[in-house]
Amino acid sequence: MVERIAEIVVLGEDLNQTNFVRRSLIRKGHQPRSIRVNQAMPGRGSAEQYVRERFPAEVALYLSRVKKRRSALVAVIDADTKSTTERDREIWRALKSAGQPARKPTDAIALFIPKRHIESWILCLTGDKVNETSDYSKRDDIQARIRLAAEHFFDWSRSGYKTPDCCIPSLHRAFPEFRRI
Numbered sequence: 001m002v003e004r005i006a007e008i009v010v011l012g013e014d015l016n017q018t019n020f021v022r023r024s025l026i027r028k029g030h031q032p033r034s035i036r037v038n039q040a041m042p043g044r045g046s047a048e049q050y051v052r053e054r055f056p057a058e059v060a061l062y063l064s065r066v067k068k069r070r071s072a073l074v075a076v077i078d079a080d081t082k083s084t085t086e087r088d089r090e091i092w093r094a095l096k097s098a099g100q101p102a103r104k105p106t107d108a109i110a111l112f113i114p115k116r117h118i119e120s121w122i123l124c125l126t127g128d129k130v131n132e133t134s135d136y137s138k139r140d141d142i143q144a145r146i147r148l149a150a151e152h153f154f155d156w157s158r159s160g161y162k163t164p165d166c167c168i169p170s171l172h173r174a175f176p177e178f179r180r181i
Helices: 013-026 047-065 082-097 118-124 142-157 167-177
Strands: 007-012 034-041 071-076 109-112
Touching: 007 013, 013 034, 013 071, 013 118, 013 142, 034 047, 034 109, 047 071, 047 082, 109 167, 118 142, 118 167, 142 167
Parallel strands: 007 034, 007 071, 071 109
Antiparallel strands: none
16 A cells, blocks of 8 residues: 555646556556646647746645645656656756755655657557657557556566566666655
């Protein structure tokens, strides 16, 4: 049983990302009513930029809430054609530029950076052989696979679980992040 968290904010670029994270959190045992989604609006500019610019404000809200009640923040931002390390640096640089403190080891703040897109993770988790350079974002079967992908993500992220050889690096990198929540 997971510790009860009063509010978990999911900050993401699109519906596939936020649905995947939401279902993963529910599979982990968190209550659906405790999950609040903050997602970029389609057609209103760069979704990656939305997450990057909104992240410091969400961290500030998390830090103000966590003093009163258990809270958590999960941010999802695609690496796109950049490396996950580059995208990671951009996010933490945005936090520092906004005057927010660095994440502490005890903070329930997770950062997921799928390479190239979240669709790569979803396909990998549901048995497709994928790579991190191809663009799978136009596949029409992604929504139907999210529930199963979230189930497998939960299983694969558990400590001591032997992940399959097909697990792509950016997905493997997300497992310790997920355990923060």
